[in-house]
Amino acid sequence: MRQRAFLLVNPWITDFAAYDLWVRPLGLYILASRLREAGHRVEIIDCLDGGADAARRPPKRGAWGQGKFFSEEIPRPEALRPIRRRYRRYGMTPERFRERLASLARPDAVLVGSMMTYWYPGVADAIRGIRGAWPGAPVILGGIYATLCADHARFATGADLVLPGEGERVLPRALTDLLGGSFDLDVDGGDPDGAPYPALDLAGRLDAVPLLTSRGCPFRCTYCASALLSPGFRARDPIRVVDEIEHWHRRFGTVDFVFYDDALLVDSTHRAVPMLEEILRRGLACRFHCPNGLHVRDLSPRLASLMFRAGFRTIRFGFETASAARQEATGGKVTTEELRRAAAYLREAGYAPREIGVYLLCGLPGQRAEEVKHGIDLVAASGARPILAEYSPIPGTPLWGEALRHARYDIAAEPLFHNNSLLPCLERGISTADFQALKNRARAACADGPPC
Template identity: 35%
Template sequence: MQILLVNPPIYDFTCYDYWLKPLGLLYVASFLRKNGVSFDFFDFMDRRSPFLERKNKSRFLSTGKFRKEDAIKKEIFDWFKRPYFRYGVSKEKFLDFISNKSYDYVFITSMMTYWYEGIEEVIESVKKKNPNAKTIVGGVYAKLLPEHAKNLGCDFVFSGNVENLYQFLKDNTDIDVKKSFKVEELVPSYDLYKELESAAVLTQVGCPYRCSYCAVSILHNGFYSLPFENILKQLDLLESLNVKDITFYDDALLFKKEKHFLPLFEKIIEKNYSFRFNFSNGLHTRFIEKDVVDIFKKINLGMLSLSIETVSKDILTKTGNKTNLDEIEKALDLLLKNGFDGRKIFCYILVGLPDERMEDVINTAKYLKEKRVRIVLNEFTPVPKTDFYNRYENIITDPLLTNKSVFPSYYKYSEEEVQNLKNLVRSFNRETKKYYERV
């Protein structure tokens, strides 16, 4: 029995490696190992891949540029002026890798629903070299758009989580798995990488919130924390692999912090790990209090991010009341008064929300500029099965149109307006950088 796990290439207008890792696929790898099933592993998006002829140097906190090549845009993008690219290890290298193999099953993971072209490429390559191989597509895209995934030419679509994998394989394959495992019994198989600078860690599954633009509560059944023992095992493995930077993929890391974040990080601090800690999934400003700030001061902090989204009271209410202006103000003031460098405080704001005006976005950016923190624009895109997606379903004829670079210009703003906004934010961030260089 020969099995291959694949993280596919990405087709997009822009793509940068902010600690992007196929965490779900690494959990699948751990599941297979625990069942005594051997497999090969190929990650197109590994910036340190041995299949890359030239490796781009890492930049800020082990982030960096992916290898890229020009790609042909589909007709649906003819109106959009920006160039299109294929990111990751070349198709030829993958074909060479599988040419002398005879795989029985190929597992292909997925992330953004508008990245399906990379999955399509892998399926075509596998069918070309291993026509008898059965392809299984899983991951976020497979869960949100299973019918669309079936039309890519794969043999199976797995729309569950790792807890459901045992039964799926028993029902659909002859892979000899003997036992089911829960997430808390598994540790992502990061040792599959030959060279690893950064990694993503999960300490909780799901999210307690139901934001109208987010699909996390749809992707996961409920919300729960992983045992501290499991989390420390994840970190122990990463320490043994000499990882420099880790980030947390949790969507509500500070929720009920007295039971989770605070005691967990006291244990982490005791372990005296050598890597930098990054919090790239926006933290809730509501929970940024002195006890959390004290933890940040004790660790080797690389960066932290805050889910600001907007300072418009009306839009904050419509998106779920996750925070308010008073909480945003309190969180930022607490961090800055405790000596944190504003360049390391990434404040996410959303562009293109329903009922939003460009004036709202600019006002939010101006507010953050005065706070002297780093402003990060996140283009809104409707995610399938969310409340906001239902508002635009009739104009989304292809998942490609929900690309974050495209959608705000497709239904709301012109390309020029979006570009002018980006230029404005860049100028604000330059001013903030100059301020900290002077003080």
């Protein structure tokens, strides 16, 4: 096998606002580890990695590996001109990015990742920078935007090749076509524990490590892209997950771990419960964070107690709406009774209401302000903390057709309008002031108790 050199690039975020809620390009680190395992040389540039940007004083970071990004104001893209809000680029400066590229030898191919669909301007900028450094180097784009908006990515980013899907499955063939030889990256052979750990040792910082205990989700909520990104549900052996936690904790001193799973608590008897018992058995003094919504249904008194004792510090549940009709129509992943029960178990385990975050979707097609208000009050009355999550319409999801009918912008033509903070599908009857009142109501609902 001929050894090849790859550069992996995580582009900037371009948005009205962004906060580093443990945002790490885990997909790229997974691909880097597999390329390395197959004997190739890999370098990674994470434009969001503050640790890689020693020239600037870092912005305020939280105590648990989250915090602010570096950012600078940039002109709004043409489509967003009428929206009078400041627009920013988050991450390292373009000069720093050029310096990093200039410090590297020309790779055989550059693999660019992507996250939110409406962050594509940062992807196009990164590809422009790569072209400037090595005009002839092949650039392959993958990741979430490339999967959900492949056609758009083909004309809007300047990539030579746009590859939708999980990289370890789609890259081997593309690399063979491009470079010749064979690239065996799907090394797990169907065993999700057969692969090496993500190559996070290449990251500029290991203050928080992202973890995946599974891929995909057994549910099919109509607003969610999980099935498009990872078809089928595959779970790892919980004990092997603890091995990974122990690896980062003991070798790199990492204390904060962040679960990126779509379905961390599903089938908890066979997954989360043994994992937490093992964490406690090994005495791993770590903190765990779940910024992505957890499932309420599988929560038992035992699981709640284990979560508390094992160090789960950031917990967020996906409840989305208190409307029983909408719960049912969007996929039936949770009922109101299940939420009440779960919140009670967590409080019995030791959590304060303010520490039990519950996401409520806001701005769904056809949703009235009354429904959101009802959700806020119900979550608060259940002894938990309501957190509004603005709906981002996603092409290819079952709700997309309805989103198109209700959208206030041309979401079909322009992914910039998928931006959750634009509330693109908000009912016309709900004004900005109404939305602000809902936000205030949610904030006030958890004004007491310890800080979270």
